[in-house]
Amino acid sequence: MKILVPVDGSAESLAAVRHALALVREGLRASLLLVNVQEPAGLYELLRVHDADAIETIAREAGEHLLAEGVALCQAAGVDHEIEVARGEPTHALLDIAEDEGCALIVAGAHGKGESEGRRLGSVAHALLHDASLPVTVVRSAL
Template identity: 35%
Template sequence: MSDVVVVGVDGSDSALDAVVWAALEAESRKASLRVVHAFSWPVAHASLDTVLPQPMRARLRDAADRLVDEGVERARAAAPDVDVSGSVLPGDPSSVLEARSREAALVVVGSRGLGGFGGLLLGSTAAALAAHGRCPVLVVRQLADPTGPVLVGVDGSPAGAEAVRFALAEAARRRVPVVALHAWTTWNAPIPPPPDAAQPYANEPGELAAAEERLLAEALAGHRERYPDVRVEPRLVHGPTRQTLIEASRTAQLTVVGSRGRGGFSGLLLGSVSQALLHHAYGPVAVVRA
């Protein structure tokens, strides 16, 4: 696995919070940190020589360099022992960071940057990267209580399995417990085969709950063996997944989910639960792909 953490900066307060988080992540992983700003000219599809005079082009590039320098300084202040470097790369933020995610262990971004509409809860860059990033993507919504557990949503999907692995590794580095939460309802639970073919829709009382309890235990089994020092609290909740996870995120220092679960349409890159948490969780959210 790569030993590089990448963080995107754009001059927003959210991005600077992301820099601090990324620096601490790099420190705990003994990784290097790359502070990246995606730079594109304000006028596209035209010759820069004819549209923007050289002094203006120089000022725009200087402003981009200053954003990166500020991010590097903030990172070094947060984690002095981390190898930190910065770069200004041409292109739009989503494409630049997606390309960087192919060789990174983790990409960190703020929940929303300077662009877009002021009322948005999640910026377009964070949303696009969560859907298309090739490594785990951590979106910093607000800095959470560092004493809280790592919360992970468990659903039995391939992405959910990777989320469990990521959550336990994070908890091991932070030396905190994991709350492994699986929420289910009769609408999203897989129906066990009926005991009597003559009654194809009949199941014994409690059979659905027992099946969901088994799913949770099986989803944790192998991962818990790899991290024996991490205390894991399995939590089975009969209730709506999105609301249950959002409420549980109040006391978590980090919430981890797979990019998409068992439900929904197979072509979706980001499921409804992941999207809901990115918009409404009470702290940082990590989205992990299968």
């Protein structure tokens, strides 16, 4: 079984990683797929950096940096994991990756960098709950 965990570097996304790790520790036979989705380059980036490869490298490195703490948690727990940095609209990218990778579950933080004013859930968690064809667990941070 593979569990997709969106990681944006927020405390809430790391709480989701910890929750997924707890499921494994409690006996669920699963590996984790930690995913960071970088927004597409905006007009400013395109005008400032004229090299598409350089923009991709910057996005990949930023994503890997945001995944680092989640990776460290997986390594410390001894849990098999993979990482992926994607580009695009977060919800669609996460759902596409979950389908392509055969994930059986998504575990997401309740709020993160996509938090919407006045909502109890972040915009990405809210969209995942409504659009995913697989189970989604939303984890509220204890912070």
